Amino acid sequence: MKSIVLFRGSFDPVNIGHMMMALSALNLLKAERVIFIPSCNSIDKLDGLERIKMLKLAFRDFNVDKSKFMISPVEIKKEIHEPLDTIRYFKKKYSEMKLLYLLGQDEISSLSSFKGIEDMKKLVNFIYVSRTGYEANEELIKKYQMKKLDIMNMDIHSKEIRSGYHLYTSRSVIDYIADHQLYFCARLFSMMKPKRYYHSVSVAKTAYEIAIRSKCSLDPLECYQAGLFHDCGKNIPLEEQEALTHEFYSQYEPVEPFALHQFASCVIAKRDFGIDNEEVLSSICYHCTGRRNMSDMEKLIYAADKVEPTREFETKKSRLACYKNLEKGFITTLKEQEKFFLAHHIAYKEHFLSKEMYEQYLGE
Numbered sequence: 001m002k003s004i005v006l007f008r009g010s011f012d013p014v015n016i017g018h019m020m021m022a023l024s025a026l027n028l029l030k031a032e033r034v035i036f037i038p039s040c041n042s043i044d045k046l047d048g049l050e051r052i053k054m055l056k057l058a059f060r061d062f063n064v065d066k067s068k069f070m071i072s073p074v075e076i077k078k079e080i081h082e083p084l085d086t087i088r089y090f091k092k093k094y095s096e097m098k099l100l101y102l103l104g105q106d107e108i109s110s111l112s113s114f115k116g117i118e119d120m121k122k123l124v125n126f127i128y129v130s131r132t133g134y135e136a137n138e139e140l141i142k143k144y145q146m147k148k149l150d151i152m153n154m155d156i157h158s159k160e161i162r163s164g165y166h167l168y169t170s171r172s173v174i175d176y177i178a179d180h181q182l183y184f185c186a187r188l189f190s191m192m193k194p195k196r197y198y199h200s201v202s203v204a205k206t207a208y209e210i211a212i213r214s215k216c217s218l219d220p221l222e223c224y225q226a227g228l229f230h231d232c233g234k235n236i237p238l239e240e241q242e243a244l245t246h247e248f249y250s251q252y253e254p255v256e257p258f259a260l261h262q263f264a265s266c267v268i269a270k271r272d273f274g275i276d277n278e279e280v281l282s283s284i285c286y287h288c289t290g291r292r293n294m295s296d297m298e299k300l301i302y303a304a305d306k307v308e309p310t311r312e313f314e315t316k317k318s319r320l321a322c323y324k325n326l327e328k329g330f331i332t333t334l335k336e337q338e339k340f341f342l343a344h345h346i347a348y349k350e351h352f353l354s355k356e357m358y359e360q361y362l363g364e
């Protein structure tokens with residue numbers, strides 16, 4: 001008997017873990033297809049159609065076989081809240097097929113509270129995947145004859161994408177979130193002037209492209225995240241930027257007003273958005289002044305900030321150099337920047353961090 005996998009969830013937004021679960025279920029269970037069924041409830045009150053759009057983008061990025069992956073808007077359109085109603089709908093539609101109900105280990109305990117669970121048991125076979133931090137409820141697994149799908153536990157949660165803690169979803173989904181100011185981006189947008197926000201999105205996209213095209217070893221999604229947050233403290237009052245710098249980075253004082261925001265942004269990303277990736281944080285922290293012995297991500301964000309395409313000055317030469325090779329592109333960016341500063345009589349080595357960076361990388 002042929003089988004179909006029913007994959008209900010809020011997909012708020014779809015993440016890499018969802019995609020891996022679905023691909024594994026399709027292959028390991030030799031199913032005909034997987035049907036993603038977004039629930040009508042979204043934790044962030046995000047419109048169901050937005051979540052469907054993001055699912056479609058993820059399908060495109062993952063290059064999935066369209067005949068094997070489907071999205072059903074049935075719960076959203078018919079405002080179905082109970083899984084039993086959904087299962088009955090599909091049982092009617094695919095009466096000749098075996099229905100496999102895919103869920104995460106974290107959902108097992110709530111299974112017994114589902115309305116009509118005994119009827120569900122007669123209509124579907126439950127398949128679960130393990131999740132870190134959740135005990136397997138052996139009693140329920142036995143009672144509902146659940147079968148474990150043996151796949152690598154990716155431990156990815158959509159709520160961490162919603163908060164900006166990490167961005168483990170597909171590139172197009174993250175672009176959609178950034179371009180439409182969804183989830184944490186709504187908060188970022190409210191903290192910045194629009195022009196600053198759009199610059200940040202452009203830095204994020206450029207950073208991702210540099211990471212991919214230069215074939216450096218950095219995680220492109222972490223580079224995207226650093227780009228999005230690098231200026232998050234730029235538009236808070238200068239006194240606040242000064243206070244944060246004084247509290248957390250007094251070793252760098254005095255700091256020129258234009259550079260204060262690199263420290264403020266780092267504090268805000270950590271304190272208000274919970275970002276704890278030290279590589280990401282330090283690339284935010286030194287994106288303006290640079291410093292001696294910069295890490296690869298520090299160089300990448302420093303350069304992406306200067307070469308992103310919406311800048312009002314010429315950036316193409318340096319941007320292309322970064323795409324080719326991160327190290328060489330970073331040096332090209334510094335040289336081009338120095339030329340610009342000299343031509344416009346701008347003091348650019350005032351702060352000792354900048355002075356040390358130019359000395360080390362341009363041999364001055």
Ligand SMILES: [Fe+2]
Nearest residue numbers: 230231287288
């Ligand atoms: Fe900045």
Ligand SMILES: [Fe+2]
Nearest residue numbers: 199230231305
């Ligand atoms: Fe910037």
